[in-house]
Amino acid sequence: MKIKSSIFFKIIALTLCFFMCIEQSSFAQVAAQIDISGHIAAFRNSITQDKFRPLHLRYLSYDPIQNNFRLLLDKGTLKNPRTNELENASKELLRYFLIGVSLPNNSFWVKRIMLLIRS
Numbered sequence: 001m002k003i004k005s006s007i008f009f010k011i012i013a014l015t016l017c018f019f020m021c022i023e024q025s026s027f028a029q030v031a032a033q034i035d036i037s038g039h040i041a042a043f044r045n046s047i048t049q050d051k052f053r054p055l056h057l058r059y060l061s062y063d064p065i066q067n068n069f070r071l072l073l074d075k076g077t078l079k080n081p082r083t084n085e086l087e088n089a090s091k092e093l094l095r096y097f098l099i100g101v102s103l104p105n106n107s108f109w110v111k112r113i114m115l116l117i118r119s
Contacts, residue, residue: 053077055086057093069094 053076061070071090075081081089 051077055081055089055093057090057097060094060097 055076055078056074057071058074059072062068063070071094073086073090073093
């Protein structure tokens, strides 16, 4: 009984291997004709996504002699921002930056997690 079952399993295994080999080679021959990447790209382009990039700070320099800040802002998706909008946004971004600089290192949650992991 044991001999018959082992021969049966070998026949099933060889049959499965044969079919998998045929499947892989036939799929490789057909895959170039299907051009799946073209279909995926067409599907991706058919879905419109709203993109919003807010105004953000790209560069900051400080001249201590003249006590002057120079900011480089990226306007993001804003077409034509008004000067008062730019001034208000730059003041707010500079305030956020200065808050981040003035906080002690142990107040950042990333540093706390790293300290907890290490200890």
